[in-house]
Structures are given as structure tokens and as C-alpha cells.
Amino acid sequence: MQKELVDLFTQKAQAVSAIVKPVGSLKEAYAYAADICLNKDACQLLMSGCGEAVSDAAADLCAAKSADRIIAAPQFEGKRLKELKAACDKAGITLLTEGMRGQLAGIDVGFAVADLGLAETGTLVVDSSSAEVRLSTMISEINVVVLPLSKLRKGSYDAEDELSAIIRQAPSYMAFITGASRTADIERVLAIGVHGPLELHILLWEDS
């Protein structure tokens, strides 16, 4: 049953061009995020539009972009934060847990843990009540999200009680995220990353 759900989730998420990978532990996930951040091509940075012929005002914002490689993980604290920090330090990456508003030109990697997964549509549910989480999952060029498999449900109806619990801890800002930000507004041609992340990586974590 679990395997079927995982397969379904994987298939649906891949169908919207998410990258889905299993990880054995959170540490492995940290290493993955650091790796992605480091190996992210310089030209991938250009994918976010800074290389295009934009207006002067928009170019100013590009110039504000930090030269360092950055991972933002505002959900993290305590022991987990320490471990993630260690992985980032090792790779020479700056780890941020707050101050996203200072990074609106874009950060390299947003790193988060999902609260639920919905297999039928390949959807991640991320409680984004924290403004930092909301932003890190939107302004990152690559969004890396760990989905603990104990939190994988079949569809939205099956997760209804848990979803309802999230929206009832008011105020609440709950996000369903399925694939990367996309548009087909020009000639119905699919283009990824119009406002949010250009890539979504989902790490399936066998947590129990």
C-alpha cells in the first residue's frame, strides 16, 4: 500500500517536472541540498531573468543579489539546524533562517520540510504561516522539500482532517505546492519559473 502511494506520488510529481529522490536520512537531505546549491550552474542563475534585457529599475534589483551561495531554511531550529549548518559550512554556503526580505532578488536554494504529501496529484502541503517560509519557498530558484513518508496521504479528502487542523490554527497560511511555478500565458507554451522557483526537488524521506 505504502509503496503504491509512493509510486503514485512520484509519478504525479514527475509529470509536472518535479525531481523526486529517496533519501535515507535528513542528513542525506542536507547534503543533497548543499550539493545542488554548489553545482547549480552559473547560467542557471541567468534563468531567473537577470541576464535578459530588463528595464533599468529591474536591473537594479538584480544587482542587489548576493554574490554568496545561499540556502534558506527558515523552518529549522535546534539540532536539525545545527546539522544543516554543518553541511552548509562544509560546502562554503551561507545558511539563512530569516531576513528573506533582504533577498528579494532571489536566493539559490530554499529548503523545507513538508507537512503532508498528497499522492493523487503529487502535491506538497507546506504550512507557510511563517512569512519567512512563505518567502523562502517562493524566491528561491530551486526549491528543495523533504517529504517524510509518514506524512504521505492518498488524496486531499484523505488528508482532510489534517488540512483542517492546519487552517484552524489561525492565523494560518497553508500552501499546496505541485511542481515549479509555471505559466502558459504566451501562446500556450509552457514556461517554468515565472514568479517562483525554477525547479522543485522532492526528497522522499523514509522517516519511520
Next chain:
Amino acid sequence: MQTATKIEEYLKELEDSLGNDFQRKILDTFAVAYRTGRANAFAGMDVKGLIDEIAEAKDYSLARMDALYEEFKQKAEAMGVKVHMAKTAFEANEIIARIARENGCTKAIKSKSMTAEETHLNHHLEEQGMEVTESDLGEWIIQLRHEGPSHMVMPAIHLSRHQVADLFSDVTKQKQDSDIQKLVKVARRELRRKYVEADMGISGGNFAIAETGTIGLVTNEGNARLATTLPRVHVALVGLEKLTPTLHDALRVLKALPRNATGQQITSYVTWITGPNECKSAPDNTKIMHVVFLDNGRRALAKDHDFSQVLRCIRCGACANVCPVYRLVGGHKYGHVYIGAIGLIMTYFFHGRDKAKFLVQNCVNCGACKEVCAAGIDLPRLIKEIHARIQDEEGHPIQSKLLGLVLKNRALFHALLKNMRWAQKPFAEREGQFIRHLPTVFMKGQDFRKLPTLAPKAFREMWDQIRPKVENASLKVALFSGCVQDFVYPEHMVDAVKVIARRGGVALDYPMKQSCCGLPVVMMGEKEAAKEVARQNITAMDPADYDYIITLCASCASHLKHGYPKLLEDDKALAAKVGQFADKVIDFSSFVHDVLGLDASAFNRSGEKVGYHAPCHLCRGLEVREAPRANIDLAGEYVATDEEEVCCGFGGSYSMKFPAVSRTLLAKKIANLEAGGVSSVVTDCPGCVMQIKGGMATQGKPIKVRHIAELMAERLK
């Protein structure tokens, strides 16, 4: 936007749109791709069941609109959100402008909202000196071009990459390439800055959940997330019909909305906002949040027993995606702010009769929208109802009034038709099949297909001679000919009688007091005449006397079966008979195939390659799809061709009123048949025969056009 003030202007605009090759091509590709996309997205799901559930839940909410509003308000205000009720569009705009003033906001970033389009919010705020930027890519593009949306989900679908590149070159003062991926990145950069600068975020709301005071937003781009996160003030402008009791209701709609809209299982982002959230640019680190509910006639509409269903709409845009007229002329000519089938209706309710009056006439009544509507709205019927209402309000045009008067009096109508036989003589071609030419007043734009002449003898005049003698009948059926097969194509009826008689045991009757089914007057907005004719027909053929009432005309069949009960729903005295009558109506193909069970043993099958045109009112109106194709295959070789179920453009008086659209639909139909390599085509409706046969004759194409009864009779053993 529909701005024409005279029908001639509107017709001219339609001609212009038909000449827009780019738009035609993109909408064509989309219409075809959408069908597959939708089917894949719903694969394995009970779509009908889901649509029924949505309709039921929406009706439940609509009946409790005021209570849900109170519940939402109480929940949201307890969390610190300000909830407003705007009675009119102006009031909504004013409330939002006031919120801006009170909070010192000067720059707004908006995520897509049809409701804000409805109220022309941007215009209002800009007049007050605010800078408003749309953040949805399509909306931003049309905002920069000072246009309205041409589709509810893909507002800039009418524009090419080159047009967008030119536009972006102006905006950035840099030369832009027409590479779509690059253009999207340019928009990303330009708009990111706008989010940073904005001090007010404006969103719509796909859901307003009363039990928790939650606003739900469905987007692909994620722009709603940024617009509701960065600025310190968030205003959601939401139509009252979006109020729904529980999260479950929203999740249910979410199962249908993206699938029906674009064939996606779900959109990239769905955002659920409950209460004022953390916001670092706001005082006290808490968002200033307002929800403005828009009435603008919705509360009254929710109480209308027939039209309240309009408010079930979940704005998926599917009714435009499948509409053959939309596909040809585009959203700017097939809607005002709201687009497509639902747009025609909403234009009347939200933007007024002047904007709606030509639009509603441009519906060919093919039923494609109704078939895919995620909320089960009876769109084509409501469009015709509005047409009738507008005529009641503004006065009936003389032609339609006359037709209504004539049809109400069967004897007069039939006498006129018989007289026309003589009158048409000077205009007929020598062999008498088609009208050669008519005085130009009648013929403007009509020469794209030849029109048939009236037959020398009507079916009703032949009936006594051809009526089969049947002993020991096990079935008793009545024939309903409709006007076209009675007076223009009686040969269809004669052939049908031959085919039915083949099995034996079927007693046939042709009640002489039957008249036109009344659909033409429905199409012309003459509802009272339509009711009167319906009553006459039900009285003319007492359903208790027959096992079946057969018709060879798909349009008559669907009107008799589904139109009559609706038209006469208030006629208590006739209620039982109307129900019986409707139950007994059956189309010729289904009768032959399902009831008589005629099989291969009755036919000399030929090798002729025969295509099929599925009449709108048969495939969608009656959901009859297999029987006709199986019947064809008994007599010849059925060859499937592209877009068999797309309208041929006839639509009764439609083809006279909107010849340019009708002509283009017909041209596509003929091209698809030709491409399918068939030597003949059959269909189940005399109107479609008239249209396609006339078109083939004008274009000099060798493809033979017949009613399915003719093909079957020809190959009968």
C-alpha cells in the same frame, strides 16, 4: 469587450475576428488539444458524479448566502480581518480605494481576479492616483495593452509572442527577442520589482470558507503567494457566490477546477489564507487584511429559481474552450468581461442588456458548453432565456414576432408554406433541388451554401398513399416530422418508413395536427410562441396512444424531449402529459438500432466509405452516439473523420443571422470530411443535411450528403 451598439457593427467585428489568422490558429489548436487534455486529467474519475456533487453543494451554499456571509464575517473578524459587503461594483471599488487611503498605500500589486475585472477596479484605483500592477503574466500583458481578457483562464491567448515582444520592448526600453522563455524571464524580473515596491496586495478568491474564515486561491504562477505576502495590506475581493460552508466543499471544487480548465490535475499553487498572517513590513508584524464581498446583483440572482445556477460557476473557462463560436471569433467578441457561454449570461446580469444583446444571439445552441460545464449549468438554455428576456424588455423585432404569430397558428403556417412552393418557382434551379438566387435582401452573405427548394409535395400530403398496412402490430408509434422533413425533405420520412416497416409489427401513425416543434422560435427569443406550439403538439399526438414518438430530426428530438418539460414546467394541467410525451420521444437511429434491433441480415452492405456528422442535438442533446454509427456500418463502411461532433454551423435561423460564422464552421466541417477520404456523409438531422449539402453543392464537392434513413433504405434487402 463588447462595445458594438448596432447588430451591423457587431457583424462587422465578427468578420474582422474571423480574419485574425493568428487567433484562429491558436484557438483551433487549443480546442483540439483541450479535449484530450481534459479526458486524460479526468481519467478513471466519475466526472458526472463529481459535477453533480458540485452543483448540489453550490446550490446548497447559494440558498444560504446571507448566513454564510455572516458566519465568515464573524470568524474572520474574530481573527482581526475586516470584512465588507459591497452592494455594487462601484461600492467595492470605493471600499478598496478607501482602504488604500486609510493605510497610505500608493502602489498595488494584484493577482488575477475576474471579480476585479467585473468591477473595473484597476481603472477606479488609477483614477485615484494609485499605481496598480497585474502580476499574473497574461493579465499584466493585457493591462499593458489596455485590453480586457479574451479568456477567463488565459487572458492573453489572443496575442502572439511577437506582439508580446513588441510590448515588452516598450516597457523595458530594451529590444526584446520573441523567444517565449526569455519573455517570461523578463516579466519575472520586471514584476519582482513591483512586488517589492507594492504596499497593497489585491487578490480575488476562488473559495471563501465560512467555517474557518479562509480564502482559497488557485494559481499556477505563484503570483498570488507573493502578492499576499510582501505588501503590508492584503485586500481580497470575492464574489458572494464563492462562500462555501466547509473546507470539503473547496477540496471538491479543486478536484474539478484545474482539470476542467487546462487539463491539469492541480495547479502549481493553492493557497489557503486564514486570518491576518505574519508580515514583516506591517506594523505589529501582522498583515492588515480586508475581505470585500461583492454583491452586484448576486443576492437577488441567488433567489431566482432558474437563473441562480449561474452562480455555481467555478470560472474554469471550459465553456469557452469547447465553444465552436468562441473558437472562431475569440473572447473579445464572445463576451464582455466574462467570456464564453457563461460570459454571455453574466454580461447580461453584471454589465447589462446593452452589452449582452448581440452576444446572446451569437450562440449556435450546439450544447458543447453544457456538456463540459464543471458546475452542471444548463448554459445554452439560459442563453436563449436571456435572449427572450431582452426581447421582452426591449421589444420583439418584427421578424421574430411574425414568425411567432404564424407558428402559433398551424393552419396558417402550413398554408403559407404551400403557397411558398409557387412563390419560389422563379428562383429555383432547373432541376429544382436548390434555390438559384433570391432577391439580394434575402441573400446577403448567404451564398456560402445553396438553399433547398420546398418539395412539390409535403410528407403530410403523401402519408395516406405510403402508410404501410400492418397486421398484428406489437408496437404502435407516431411519426413526428418537423417542418423541414415535412416540407423540404419528405423523402427522408418516406425512407424512414421503409426501414421501420422492414421488421414488421410496427403500426405507424402520422398525426396530422402536429406542427413545427417550436425550436426556431426559441432560437429567436419568442418564448410564449414556443410554449403555445409545444402545447399544440402534445395535444396533437396523445402520448398515451403510442409506445414511441419517433423523429428523424435531432433538433426536434432534443427539443421535444428536454425542451418541452422545461418550457411547460409551470403548466400544471398538462404536467403528466408533458412527462409522458417526453419519455416516449426517440430518435430514428436509436429506434432502429435499440428498439427494432435491425441487423446485417436486413441489408445489402456496400463498400461505400461513409462518414458521419454527429448533430449537436443528438450526440450531446440526447447523448446518442453509438446507434447511428452502427446503423451506417450495416449499410456501408463507416469511416471516422475528425471532429465529427463539432457543429456544422446551421443552428436554424442562426445561419441566416450570422452567416460569416456559419460559413466558417461549415467550411471546417467540409474540410474534415474531405480529409477523411469519404465519398458520402450521413447525419441524423435535416438541418445539418441542408447546411452540409448546400455547402458541398456551392463548393462543387463530390461528397454525397444524405440523411441516415436514406442510406439505410437504399441498402435494404
